[in-house]
Amino acid sequence: LFEAGAIQVIVATEQLSWGMTMLAHLCIIMDTKRFDGRENRYVDYPIHDVLQMMGRASRPGVDQSGMCVLLTQNSKKEYYKKFIYEPLPVESHLDQRMADHMNAEIVMKTIENKQDAVDWLTWTFYYRRLSQNPNYYGLQGVTHQHLSDHLSEVVENTVEGLERFGCCSIEDDVELAPANLGLIAAYYYIRHTTIETFSRCVNEGTKRRGLVDVLCAASEFDAVPVRSGEEATLRGLAQSLGMKVEKDKLNDPHTKAQLLLNAHFNRTPITTDLSSDQRFILEHAVRL
The missing domain is CATH 1.10.3380.10 (Sec63 N-terminal domain-like domain)
Structure with missing residues (x-):
């Protein structure tokens, strides 16, 4: 009805902005917060969600320009102005899902030992950002030794966690081999914490x-x-x-x-x- 022009206003949730294909000349974002039931408080929308909602404004071939009105708290105005008009650095979140990604690489035999895991990390965007924004990733410095120690610690903690969850085995404290739970998790794209819960319960x-x-x-x-x-x-x-x-x-x-x-x-x-x-x-x- 909206695309046909029968109605002039459509109200959509933040989640629907990712699935809908409809565009409009004017898009109004009513707030930049949502209620998070897990934390039992209101939290800010992730920046990529705000960008997605802003992207609904303007209709190519119909309008020469689009308009987006962003309603937010006064204390947040300067932040969003900076975010809209100036480029923000993009950071890696690989560390938040490190175990799942490393498990997949172990299953594919890309990683067969701890040194392979360190080498694999050096090819990631995560590694590139370590020296550019060390404080964000908890580094004390950006020397080669600092980076090497950090990568070694990440690998040690990750593979020990995978072994504890039954996803891989560590032989001679160096060699890595996939275990049954790790194979299942990688094949079905299941998180290592989930497959351990299933196996245990x-x-x-x-x-x-x-x-x-x-x-x-x-x-x-x-x-x-x-x-x-x-x-x-x-x-x-x-x-x-x-x-x-x-x-x-x-x-x-x-x-x-x-x-x-x-x-x-x-x-x-x-x-x-x-x-x-x-x-x-x-x-x-x-x-x-």
């Missing part, structure tokens, strides 16, 4: 309800959004499903995943917002 006596509980404990569901004021809706959903949920658990994304997955199995009607979250959960659940 699932056994031959686990019933369907138990399997759903374990599935919803997966780290992949950490990103399920929990919105402000959603507790009442989730509490009502739990009651209609006959599930008992502790009050302080209603802000937990894993609890929300559990409720929406059971709602899918029981064909329980849910709101439009929850339907969007349910689709996200089902996409991950099929792979897991």
